[in-house]
Amino acid sequence: MIQPTYGVSDFVAVCNQILNVSFSPVTIVGELANFRISKNRWVYFDLKDDFSSVKFFCSVYTLPGPLEDGMVLVVTGSPNLHPRFGFSITVQSIQLQGEGTIKKAANLLEAKLEKEGLFDKNRKRTLPRLPEHVGLITSLESAAYGDFVKVVSARWGLSVFTYDVQVQGEEAARQIIGGVNYFTRTAKPPEVLVIIRGGGSADDLQAFSSEAVTRAIAGSRIPTLVAIGHERDISLSEKAADMRASTPSNAAEILVPNKIDEIKRIRHLLNLADQKVKNSLKFEITQTGHHKTQLNSLIANKVASLERALNEYRQKAELLDPTNILKRGYTIIRMAGKVVSSSKKLNEDQEINIQFKDGVKSAKII
CATH class of the missing domain: 3.40.50.261 (Succinyl-CoA synthetase domains)
Incomplete structure (x- = not known):
């Protein structure tokens, strides 16, 4: 039987064909080693046990969270032979295994997200009631x-x-x-x-x-x-x-909420509202009484002030009233219905009327 001879690239291609046919995605468990991220996008790491190690490759979007060497992972992926970098497994999914690993990963992720x-408490919203x-x-x-x-x-x-x-x-x-x-x-x-x-x-x-x-x-x-x-x-x-x-x-x-508790709460709120209305009404009635008293006082003061002013006007009017002058013994002389204010306006034989406090007499200038 003639042994086939392959070129390097052909051999890699044949190996990958065999791997694709012989292996559906494989799942491997092991301890994480040599973990690194390149250009914030590509992830390279090994899984190892006491005797062997296998290389893995994936993008950062495949990671379940921050990882550290020493964690135990369960990784599912497809084996392939890279033309330059050799044998590795392209990762499809990663799971943490063991409480210690899970706890450590959670702590790393918690620190990152925190x-x-x-x-932060100040970003949390209040849930709607009912x-x-x-x-x-x-x-x-x-x-x-x-x-x-x-x-x-x-x-x-x-x-x-x-x-x-x-x-x-x-x-x-x-x-x-x-x-x-x-x-x-x-x-x-x-x-x-x-x-x-x-x-x-x-x-x-x-x-x-x-x-x-x-x-x-x-x-x-x-x-x-x-x-x-x-x-x-x-x-x-x-x-x-x-x-x-x-x-x-x-x-x-x-x-x-519990139905009974909610009914009690509503009744309590109704009682508070009822008491608030009563207190408000009582306050308004009291205020109305105060306002009424104040208004009555203002009205009384205003009336008294007006009465005083009226009396003053009355006194002034009485002082200026001609009839009051007549009562003091003075008379008013009129000629042709007009008051004579000066003797120079009177001539002989003119008739005048003299008004006394108790009547009017006619006279003639001599």
């Missing part, structure tokens, strides 16, 4: 969904629009982000966006501390309420949300 201000409809992102087959709906139904009630997602596994993060985008783009967005799941291990909850999901929740135009039933550790999604609930049931309790 520095960007994603968890929302009429909410958007719910969760697995519709989960106990978390059942608990949430049960509490909502037993209380005040509201319209719940659902978006079914996986809450763990490789597809969870992508589907949760899809749910956030779906409700944001609807013609009538819900008043609150609720994201819930029950408890689980650190591996199970990875999606809720992924960078992509955390950023999607922080950037949501709809106020967010996140409830992960895992009290020991708080996910980054919960820290980025406008409000966090301890469990799915607690999330329902936050959104929907």
Whole structure:
């Protein structure tokens, strides 16, 4: 049998054909080593065990978050032989393995996002009171969904629009982000966006501390309420949300008040309003009484002032009244109906009228 001879490029091409046919995407678990990012875009790293190491390549958009050497990763990708750089695996997805690795990655990501201000309290919005409809992102087959709906139904009630997602596994993060985008783009967005799941291990909850999901929740135009039933550790999604609930049931309790409590609250508000009206009315009546007293006093003072002025005018008028002069013994001489004010105006044989206080007499100038 003749042994074939290959050119270098041909051999690389044949090897890649064999790899493509023989291997569907492979999944490899190992310890991260030689991790580096080139030009803020390309990522190179190795996965190793005690005996071997394999090179990997991907873009920064494939990363689940900040990584460090020593973490344990589960990487899925396609093997290939590069003409210049040799054998490597082109990465399709990366998952963290082990609570230590997950916790370390979460801490790195948390520090990064906190520095960007994603968890600042002053950026958090207040949830609307008594929302009429909410958007719910969760697995519709989960106990978390059942608990949430049960509490909502037993209380005040509201319209719940659902978006079914996986809450763990490789597809969870992508589907949760899809749910956030779906409700944001609807013609009538819900008043609150609720994201819930029950408890689980650190591996199970990875999606809720992924960078992509955390950023999607922080950037949501709809106020967010996140409830992960895992009290020991708080996910980054919960820290980025406008409000966090301890469990799915607690999330329902936050959104929907108890009927009896709400009736008591309304009655209390009505009583306060009634008392406020009564107090206001009492105050106005008292003020009206004060104003009436003040007005009466003003009127009395004005009348007295006018009476004094009238008396003064009356006294002046009396002083100027000719009849009052006659009472003091004076007379008024008239000729042809006109008052004679000077003797020079009188001549002999002219007839005059002399007015006394008690009558008029005629006379003739001699």
